[in-house]
Amino acid sequence: MEAIEQxxxxxxIDNFLFGRDNGFKDTDSFLERGIIDSTGVxxxxxxxxxxxxxxxxxxxxxxxxLDSIANLVRFIRTKMDVS
Numbered sequence: 001m002e003a004i005e006q007x008x009x010x011x012x013i014d015n016f017l018f019g020r021d022n023g024f025k026d027t028d029s030f031l032e033r034g035i036i037d038s039t040g041v042x043x044x045x046x047x048x049x050x051x052x053x054x055x056x057x058x059x060x061x062x063x064x065x066l067d068s069i070a071n072l073v074r075f076i077r078t079k080m081d082v083s
Contacts, residue, residue: 008072011047016040026069054079
């Protein structure tokens with residue numbers, strides 16, 4: 001799943017940090033660090049659905065799923081039913 005982690009980090013850097021890695025950790029909160037706002041969450045969800053073939057429902061739109069690289073990796077694994 002390291003590839004997923006790298007893909008997510010690249011997406012966040014390219015789309016929300018203007019291509020500059022500001023040294024955020026995989027466990028850093030996107031919201032607390034000001035990396036992604038509510039509009040950004042919609043972009044992120046579209047990326048997840050398109051690239052990983054998962055469906056992100058309204059009930060999934062919680063920080064525990066979407067607010068860090070680590071949370072996203074865990075969420076994607078669960079949605080893809082990969083152990």
